[in-house]
Amino acid sequence: xxxxxxxTAIYVVLFVLATVQAWVESAGYLDEAYWWAFAGxxxxxxxxxxxxxxxxxxxxxxxxxxxYLMVGGLFVAxxxxxxxxxxxx
Amino acid sequence: xxxxHDHGHDFPPTSxxxxxxxxxxxxxxxxxxxxxxxxxxxxxxxxxxxxxAQLWSPGANILSGGAYNQAVSAHGLIMVFWxxxxxxFGFANYIVPLQIGADDLAFPRLNALSYWLYLFSGLLFxxxxxxxxxxxxxxxxxxxxxxxxxxxxxxxxxxxxxxIMFVAAVTLGSVNFLTTMYRMRxxxxxxxxxxxxxMSILLTVWMMLFAFAALLAALMILASDHLIGTTYFTSDGGxxxxxxxxxxxGHPEVYIVFFPGLGIMAECFxxxxxxxxxxRKWFVLSMVLVALQSFVVWMHHMFLTGINLQIKTLFMVTTxxxxxxxxxxxxxxxxxxxxxxxxxxxxxxxxxxALILFIxxxxxxxxxxxxxxxxxxxxxxxxxxxxxxxMVAGATALFAGLYYWYPKITGRMYDEFLxxxxxxxxxxxxxxxxxxxxxxxxxxxxxxxxxxxxxxWHKLATVGGFLLGASFxxxxxxxxxxxxxxxxxxxxxxxxxxxxxxxxxxxxxxxNFPGIPSYAGGKLSFRDEPEPxxxxxxxxxxxxxxxxxxxxxxxxxxxxxxxxxxxxxxxVADPGMVATGGEAGVVTATHEADSGHADHASIWPFVxxxxxxxxxxxxxxxxxxxxxxxxxxxxxxxxxxGFVGMARQPFSAPEPAIAERWPFEGVENMKLGxxxxxxxxxxxxxxxxxxxxxxxxxxxxxxxxxxxxxxxHVTFPGLVNTYxxxxxxxxxxxxxxASHRNSKRGVVAALVATWVxxxxxxxxxAQEWLHLFHIHSDAFPNGWEIGTNVASSTxxxxxxxxxxxxxVGLIMLLYMIPRAIKGAYLDGDDExxxxxxxxxxxxxxxxxxxxxxxxxx
Numbered sequence: 001x002x003x004x005x006x007x008t009a010i011y012v013v014l015f016v017l018a019t020v021q022a023w024v025e026s027a028g029y030l031d032e033a034y035w036w037a038f039a040g041x042x043x044x045x046x047x048x049x050x051x052x053x054x055x056x057x058x059x060x061x062x063x064x065x066x067x068y069l070m071v072g073g074l075f076v077a078x079x080x081x082x083x084x085x086x087x088x089x
Numbered sequence: 090x091x092x093x094h095d096h097g098h099d100f101p102p103t104s105x106x107x108x109x110x111x112x113x114x115x116x117x118x119x120x121x122x123x124x125x126x127x128x129x130x131x132x133x134x135x136x137x138x139x140x141x142a143q144l145w146s147p148g149a150n151i152l153s154g155g156a157y158n159q160a161v162s163a164h165g166l167i168m169v170f171w172x173x174x175x176x177x178f179g180f181a182n183y184i185v186p187l188q189i190g191a192d193d194l195a196f197p198r199l200n201a202l203s204y205w206l207y208l209f210s211g212l213l214f215x216x217x218x219x220x221x222x223x224x225x226x227x228x229x230x231x232x233x234x235x236x237x238x239x240x241x242x243x244x245x246x247x248x249x250x251x252x253i254m255f256v257a258a259v260t261l262g263s264v265n266f267l268t269t270m271y272r273m274r275x276x277x278x279x280x281x282x283x284x285x286x287x288m289s290i291l292l293t294v295w296m297m298l299f300a301f302a303a304l305l306a307a308l309m310i311l312a313s314d315h316l317i318g319t320t321y322f323t324s325d326g327g328x329x330x331x332x333x334x335x336x337x338x339g340h341p342e343v344y345i346v347f348f349p350g351l352g353i354m355a356e357c358f359x360x361x362x363x364x365x366x367x368x369r370k371w372f373v374l375s376m377v378l379v380a381l382q383s384f385v386v387w388m389h390h391m392f393l394t395g396i397n398l399q400i401k402t403l404f405m406v407t408t409x410x411x412x413x414x415x416x417x418x419x420x421x422x423x424x425x426x427x428x429x430x431x432x433x434x435x436x437x438x439x440x441x442x443a444l445i446l447f448i449x450x451x452x453x454x455x456x457x458x459x460x461x462x463x464x465x466x467x468x469x470x471x472x473x474x475x476x477x478x479x480m481v482a483g484a485t486a487l488f489a490g491l492y493y494w495y496p497k498i499t500g501r502m503y504d505e506f507l508x509x510x511x512x513x514x515x516x517x518x519x520x521x522x523x524x525x526x527x528x529x530x531x532x533x534x535x536x537x538x539x540x541x542x543x544x545x546w547h548k549l550a551t552v553g554g555f556l557l558g559a560s561f562x563x564x565x566x567x568x569x570x571x572x573x574x575x576x577x578x579x580x581x582x583x584x585x586x587x588x589x590x591x592x593x594x595x596x597x598x599x600x601n602f603p604g605i606p607s608y609a610g611g612k613l614s615f616r617d618e619p620e621p622x623x624x625x626x627x628x629x630x631x632x633x634x635x636x637x638x639x640x641x642x643x644x645x646x647x648x649x650x651x652x653x654x655x656x657x658x659x660x661v662a663d664p665g666m667v668a669t670g671g672e673a674g675v676v677t678a679t680h681e682a683d684s685g686h687a688d689h690a691s692i693w694p695f696v697x698x699x700x701x702x703x704x705x706x707x708x709x710x711x712x713x714x715x716x717x718x719x720x721x722x723x724x725x726x727x728x729x730x731g732f733v734g735m736a737r738q739p740f741s742a743p744e745p746a747i748a749e750r751w752p753f754e755g756v757e758n759m760k761l762g763x764x765x766x767x768x769x770x771x772x773x774x775x776x777x778x779x780x781x782x783x784x785x786x787x788x789x790x791x792x793x794x795x796x797x798x799x800x801x802h803v804t805f806p807g808l809v810n811t812y813x814x815x816x817x818x819x820x821x822x823x824x825x826x827a828s829h830r831n832s833k834r835g836v837v838a839a840l841v842a843t844w845v846x847x848x849x850x851x852x853x854x855a856q857e858w859l860h861l862f863h864i865h866s867d868a869f870p871n872g873w874e875i876g877t878n879v880a881s882s883t884x885x886x887x888x889x890x891x892x893x894x895x896x897v898g899l900i901m902l903l904y905m906i907p908r909a910i911k912g913a914y915l916d917g918d919d920e921x922x923x924x925x926x927x928x929x930x931x932x933x934x935x936x937x938x939x940x941x942x943x944x945x946x
Contacts, residue, residue, distance in 0.1 A: 011819040018811045022804050025945045041941045049934045056930045065752035073768035076299045077775020084333040085786045087396035
């Protein structure tokens with residue numbers, strides 16, 4: 001598959017996944033099983049982010065150290081968010 | 090000074106005032122940092138004197154209560170932000186490129202911009218004193234005291250904006266140093282063999298990159314509470330949110346402040362004991378460990394808040410844990426003294442003093458890491474004494490650095506007697522100031538009066554404070570006098586100093602080295618400039634063995650080769666301590682040479698810094714109207730003018746022809762800089778999203794969606810914007826594909842499509858916002874505006890920040906589209922498209938999380 005066809009396929013997948021996220025809400029899954037639906041929606045967001053970073057930002061073709069840098073930033077953000085939220089549960 | 094000429098470029102000598110406004114050279118910028126930081130030391134010190142005068146007796150009336158609060162707050166903020174770290178970065182600017190074998194930092198104009206943003210942010214702080222009153226809520230700026238309800242003066246807002254400007258300077262500096270240190274090291278210089286000061290700066294900038302991004306998020310939210318009426322820090326959980334965000338930054342900040350000093354201590358211990366640091370590898374690993382651990386200890390500052398016991402216990406454990414690597418470092422330094430032969434020069438005395446202060450500060454800090462003891466000590470002078478012992482330990486080491494590198498920077502030696510006199514008065518003064526506070530620990534912090542029974546200790550402290558202040562008169566006299574009267578020095582006035590800055594003249598020439606520095610042979614040598622070859626690479630030929638220092642070949646201070654071990658095995662090192670050469674798997678790139686000469690002058694960083702000052706000063710008072718409106722407008726326009734000027738100015742900062750680039754080979758400087766910036770931006774958005782999630786938990790997760798958000802806030806506009814942004818990302822990808830196919834029409838069409846889709850995103854968002862502003866329902870009869878409740882505040886501010894990123898991208902496109910029409914970005918010249926793509930896709934990725942969080946769940 002040429003790069004252009006790959007990029008186009010990725011665009012279609014991203015478009016569909018965004019639609020699926022909205023559909024999860026409109027189909028009432030948030031009312032039926034909120035936290036499962038929440039987890040599914042967030043997993044889809046992470047999946048989309050990984051694909052955009054990996055292919056559109058070409059992270060897949062950069063040295064692995066660049067990916068570690070970005071994962072480091074993500075880890076810092078998640079550490080703050082989860083530990084802070086847990087501290088008041 | 091000898092580094093006056095720019096190889097025919099229009100670059101004034103150092104005796105010209107114009108030079109200091111234009112310069113982008115790392116050594117000049119380093120000097121600017123040092124001088125400016127010392128100015129802020131005097132300002133912060135004067136405020137401290139006022140406080141100590143007030144505390145001479147329990148009921149003294151020298152300052153009013155409000156003035157005392159301002160003095161305490163401004164003293165803390167100025168010393169922590171505008172003195173200690175910038176002072177350290179004066180040395181980092183001057184010394185790190187020399188130690189790693191680079192001609193300059195990777196982005197010299199960005200480096201100058203960092204400095205001017207730093208200077209003008211400090212002047213903005215100074216301006217706040219003249220706006221009724223400056224910030225008066227303590228240096229930790231706790232909520233809700235930090236919001237306008239409790240701090241109505243414009244000056245309070247100005248300080249928040251000054252801090253934002255300062256953080257911008259820090260972030261640019263972090264990106265610059267990281268890119269430089271990973272991409273511009275001399276051949277054969279492995280990361281692990283970086284001289285210990287450079288290693289400390291490397292770890293410092295890593296911590297800065299992430300920690301200051303979290304602070305930036307907190308400050309932007311605070312500025313928004315001040316200026317546009319969001320309600321983050323006055324809502325349920327708002328106070329706790331501030332403490333989380335501040336201390337998530339604040340604890341790494343302790344090490345950000347201390348690490349450069351630690352690096353200088355280690356340098357001085359090595360030089361003045363003549364002994365390589367004992368256990369150097371473990372010392373470095375300990376520093377790495379502390380840098381990582383520093384992000385998981387912040388809640389020990391919050392033991393007295395309402396966080397749960399489980400998390401307090403966990404953070405007590407992590408806090409005790411972080412003291413362990415420090416133990417190892419302290420023992421390493423002590424053992425280096427034992428194994429070496431000490432020469433009690435002024436830099437060594439300050440280094441030793443720093444170690445002693447740090448040990449006292451560290452031990453007294455462990456008390457505060459224990460939950461039950463912290464219940465007793467929190468908010469008392471125990472804390473004041475403890476953190477001054479830690480912070481000033483770092484500053485003491487920085488003064489060691491000032492004496493240590495003074496001959497390198499000025500070419501002349503300071504007066505040794507006056508240096509030692511400074512140390513004695515400084516050390517006695519400091520301990521007389523702070524040690525009595527452990528006895529008077531029951532004094533409440535930040536309060537201008539205290540129990541009568543504690544007066545003796547406070548009088549001692551005040552005497553010590555003035556003695557400490559007086560000691561700087563000796564230092565400044567010594568520095569000024571020695572500039573002209575000091576004995577001239579050669580390349581290296583210190584026996585056993587081995588890092589590369591001592592291999593060049595004092596002061597070094599403008600472009601640092603007489604050839605291309607290389608450690609490939611095991612110690613520093615200089616190669617000829619590469620001859621261009623057919624494939625664009627170089628063919629460097631070893632030329633001059635350095636040996637420039639009289640006492641042997643300069644080297645890094647790392648390395649564990651047999652030669653080095655032999656050299657140090659006898660207890661006192663042979664001066665010729667050497668570094669190892671190349672590392673298996675490390676690639677020496679030779680294909681990115683730019684034959685052009687480096688430029689060293691640009692006025693635009695100064696223009697942008699000045700413009701930022703005017704814009705923020707105007708912004709501070711927009712609620713007041715009057716002169717503040719035109720000030721904001723003029724400043725804003727000047728900022729844009731400055732950036733356009735910078736973009737249009739031809740400025741050459743060539744990447745080195747030969748350099749060690751592990752682990753970022755093949756990622757050119759600009760691209761790596763962009764990636765590092767995005768790493769920091771992740772934390773910035775993480776701070777905003779984390780704030781939203783925290784407040785939603787604090788207010789009740791489902792209560793939030795049922796009670797605080799109107800029914801009119803629906804998924805559809807968010808979904809449309811997701812489609813628009815995804816499509817625009819795809820359009821940027823198409824632009825790159827068209828560039829590879831040399832299709833000018835394709836590039837232009839794709840960029841225009843990106844711009845149109847981005848504008849569409851903003852229009853859709855504006856329509857949605859206007860609709861929500863003007864809804865009329867039973868729950869929200871007056872619309873759902875920014876300050877309606879905490880949910881609306883988080884929604885508008887977070888998506889607004891994202892929208893601002895979109896606007897920045899659209900402005901970039903407005904610059905790029907005309908260039909594309911003129912035929913740019915073709916024939917392999919696609920870097921700018923790729924860099925823009927990195928940014929735009931990142932904005933897209935952020936939206937991929939904002940969409941579900943703010944529109945679906």
